[in-house]
Amino acid sequence: MSRFILAGLEEMFRGRIRYRVWIIFLLAGCGFGVWNYRMQLQNGLVVTGLSDQVSWGLYIGNFAFMVGIAASAVLLVIPAYLFHREDFRKVVLLGEAMAVAAVLMAMLFVVVDLGRPDRMWHGLPFLGRLNFPLSLLAWDIIVLAGYLLLNIAIPFYVLHGYFAGKQPGHWIYFVFIIITIVWAISIHTVTAFVFSANPARPFWHSALLGPRFIVSAFASGPALVILALQAIGRLTDFRVHAGVITTLTRILTVTMQINLFFVGVELFTDFYNEQAHAASARYLYLGLDGLAGLRGWIGSALVMNGVATAILTIDPLRSQRGLLTIACVLGFFGIWIEKGIGLVVPGFIPTPLGEVFEYTPTSIEIGVSMGVLAFGTLVFTLLAKAAIGIEQGKAQRSLAGNQLKKRSTKNTK
Numbered sequence: 463m464s465r466f467i468l469a470g471l472e473e474m475f476r477g478r479i480r481y482r483v484w485i486i487f488l489l490a491g492c493g494f495g496v497w498n499y500r501m502q503l504q505n506g507l508v509v510t511g512l513s514d515q516v517s518w519g520l521y522i523g524n525f526a527f528m529v530g531i532a533a534s535a536v537l538l539v540i541p542a543y544l545f546h547r548e549d550f551r552k553v554v555l556l557g558e559a560m561a562v563a564a565v566l567m568a569m570l571f572v573v574v575d576l577g578r579p580d581r582m583w584h585g586l587p588f589l590g591r592l593n594f595p596l597s598l599l600a601w602d603i604i605v606l607a608g609y610l611l612l613n614i615a616i617p618f619y620v621l622h623g624y625f626a627g628k629q630p631g632h633w634i635y636f637v638f639i640i641i642t643i644v645w646a647i648s649i650h651t652v653t654a655f656v657f658s659a660n661p662a663r664p665f666w667h668s669a670l671l672g673p674r675f676i677v678s679a680f681a682s683g684p685a686l687v688i689l690a691l692q693a694i695g696r697l698t699d700f701r702v703h704a705g706v707i708t709t710l711t712r713i714l715t716v717t718m719q720i721n722l723f724f725v726g727v728e729l730f731t732d733f734y735n736e737q738a739h740a741a742s743a744r745y746l747y748l749g750l751d752g753l754a755g756l757r758g759w760i761g762s763a764l765v766m767n768g769v770a771t772a773i774l775t776i777d778p779l780r781s782q783r784g785l786l787t788i789a790c791v792l793g794f795f796g797i798w799i800e801k802g803i804g805l806v807v808p809g810f811i812p813t814p815l816g817e818v819f820e821y822t823p824t825s826i827e828i829g830v831s832m833g834v835l836a837f838g839t840l841v842f843t844l845l846a847k848a849a850i851g852i853e854q855g856k857a858q859r860s861l862a863g864n865q866l867k868k869r870s871t872k873n874t875k
Contacts, residue, residue, distance in 0.1 A: 465625075466621075466622050466625045466626075466852075469625065469851075469852065470621070470848040470851075470852060471848075473847055473848045473851035473852065474844040474845075474847050474848045477847065480697070481847075484843065485840070485843065488836050488837075488839055488840040488843065489836075489840065490836075491832060491833060491835070491836025491837075491839075492833055492836045492837050492840065493833075494829060494832060494833055494836075495829060495830050495831075495832055495833005495834055495836060495837070496833060497829070498825075498826050498829030498830045498833065499574060499830045499833065501826055502574070502826055502830060503579075506577060507577050509824060509826045510823070510824055510826060510827050511821050511822045511823050511824050511827065512821070513819060513821070515810060515811075515813050515817055515819035516807060516810040516811065516819060516820075516821040517810070518575070518806050518807075518809075518810070519803065519806065519807060519821050519823055519827065520802070520803060520823040520827045520828070520831055521571045521572070521574055521575035521827065521830075521831065522571070522572075522575055522806050523801070523802030523803045523804075523805065523806040523807070524567070524568075524571045524802060524831055524834070524835075525568050525571040525572055525575075525653075526653055526657075526675075526801060526802065526805065526806065527682070527797075527798055527801050527802050528564045528565075528567045528568040528571065528838075529564070529565075529568045529606070529649055529650055529653045529679075530650055530675060530678060530679030530682060530683065530801065531560065531561075531564040531679070531682060531683050531686060532560075532561045532564035532565045532568060532609065532613075532646075532649065533561075533646045533647065533649055533650040533676075533679045533680075533683070534646075534679050534680055534682065534683020534684060534686075534687070535557040535558055535560055535561035535564075535613070535646065535683070536642065536643050536646035536647070537557075537680060537683060537684055537687075537710070537713055538550055538553060538554045538556075538557030538558075538687065539554055539557065539558070539639060539642060539643060539646075540643060541709065542554040543636065543639045544639075544643075547705075547709075549703035549705045549706050550706055550709075552702075552703065552853070553691060553702060553706055555617050555620065555621065555849040555853065556687075556690070556691070556694070556846050556849060556850075557687060558613045558616065558617045559617070559841075559842055559845035559846050559849060560686070560687065560690065560842055561609070561613040561646075562610065562613050562614060562841065562842075562845060563838040563839070563841040563842035563845070564838065565606055565609060565610045565613070566610070566837070566838060566841055567834050567835065567837070567838035568606065569606060569610075570834045570837065570838075571831075571834055574830050574834065585599065585600070585603055586603070592604075598652065598655055598656050598659055599656065601652045601655075602649075602652050602653060602656055605645065605648050605649045605652050606649055608645060609642070609645050609646065609649050612638060612641065612642045612645060613642070615638070616635055616638055616639065616642065617845075617849065619634070619635055620635060621848075621849060621852045621853070624852055624853055625852050647676065650675045650676055650679050651672050651675070651676070653675065654671045654672040654674075654675040654676075655672065657671060657805070657809070658671040658672065660809075662814050663742075663809045663810070664739035664740075664741075664742060665742035665743060665746075665808050665809045666805075666809045668728070670724060670727065670728065673724065674721070674724045674728075675801075677717050677720045677721050677724060678717075678721050678797050678800070678801050680713065680717045681714060681717035681718045681721050681793060681797055682793065682794050682797040682798065682801075684710040684711075684713050684714040684717070685714055685789075685790040685791075685793045685794040685797075686790075686794055687710060688707060688710050688711065688714070688786070688787075688790050689787065689790050689791070689794070690842075691706065691707065692707075692783075692787065694846065694850075698850065700850050700854070707786075711774065711780055711786060714774060714789075714790070714793065715771075715774040715775060715780065718767065718770060718771045718774055718793055719771055719775065721767065721797070722767060722768065722771055725764070725767075725800070728743070729743070729747070732744075741811075741812050742808040742809060742811055742812070743808070745808055745811045745812070745818070746760050746804065746808040747760060747761075750811070750812065750818050751818045753818055753820050755820045755821070755822060756803065756804065756807060756808065759799050759803065759804060760799065760800065760804050762796075762799065763795075763796045763797075763799035763800045763804060764796070764800075765796075766792040766793070766795060766796030766799075767792070767793060767796035767797065767800070769789075769792055770788075770789040770790075770792040770793035770796060771793075773785050773786075773788065773789040773792075774786075774789050774793075803821075803823075807821050
């Protein structure tokens with residue numbers, strides 16, 4: 463076990479100059495985020511754009527989005543383990559690495575949103591008082607923590623088998639794979655319930671919010687996975703089978719189409735026979751009382767999602783790698799806007815008293831968010847590097863070579 467962990471750590475920090483520069487860049491991004499968070503801790507949430515009227519903003523928007531990215535890893539797990547697709551088996555560990563990174567980022571976005579993070583332990587299992595099962599927040603903590611543990615334990619077991627030269631016991635991890643698949647759906651469903659269980663916020667109080675969360679996750683997730691696999695294939699000697707990209711592209715195409723359909727359904731319901739409950743949607747899409755801070759953002763998101771869906775729907779276009787990359791980028795950022803600040807902020811506008819109070823993230827919030835994103839990218843980079851190295855046997859050969867050198871040096875002395 464110790465040799466396995468040592469080999470993984472060595473593989474994480476071994477690489478060419480380009481890889482080392484990338485790691486340093488991400489560490490610098492983490493440092494920038496820590497510096498901004500220190501300013502927030504010293505001065506309080508007054509340095510953010512949050513207020514009594516709009517108490518959730520960029521942080522919680524990113525939290526909701528990252529939970530979806532984590533859940534979408536199941537789209538690699540299902541073909542690999544349920545349909546026995548060997549091409550997916552070679553990349554499934556990368557998907558689980560992305561899930562770990564996304565869950566950690568989601569948790570961090572909640573932490574930085576707290577005014578008193580030192581009291582966070584009150585909500586932790588076994589240490590604090592969760593108010594389970596009445597509190598949806600308690601459910602969210604449990605499902606996220608459980609999903610994180612599953613996505614650490616399963617790859618650890620599989621990679622340890624590769625390292626030892628043994629095939630992992632099929633029935634041992636298959637049971638946990640089934641649990642992970644169900645759990646992946648649950649984490650985003652519970653997150654949707656955190657929003658939709660608020661009857662005082664009509665913009666969120668919709669039975670369609672849960673399905674929208676799942677569909678948008680299964681669109682933005684494959685888009686990010688395709689971009690990551692393209693980058694890994696271009697920058698390393700790890701080759702991704704074309705069938706993986708083709709299958710993910712088909713999933714992305716269908717989910718983007720369904721996501722646009724859901725948006726259209728919401729727009730029809732809100733505006734065909736407009737009532738008072740549609741005030742939040744009016745603020746988001748058209749503006750309210752002369753204030754329209756999010757209109758440009760949501761308009762850009764709709765255009766990006768529409769263009770991405772058009773490219774993906776037309777087979778000759780999506781078959782071109784350059785256009786596929788553009789579609790993935792547009793779809794990813796379009797859903798990030800729609801599901802992030804485009805979902806969270808309008809829910810508070812207007813307030814139950816009718817106040818229209820706009821929210822704009824400050825430079826501190828943007829800096830902290832960049833730090834969290836840099837940390838998550840760093841986690842994914844290190845885990846992916848170790849997984850690829852062990853799966854290809856590089857880590858084992860490197861560890862054996864280092865131990866041989868040490869023995870030779872001792873014998874010489």
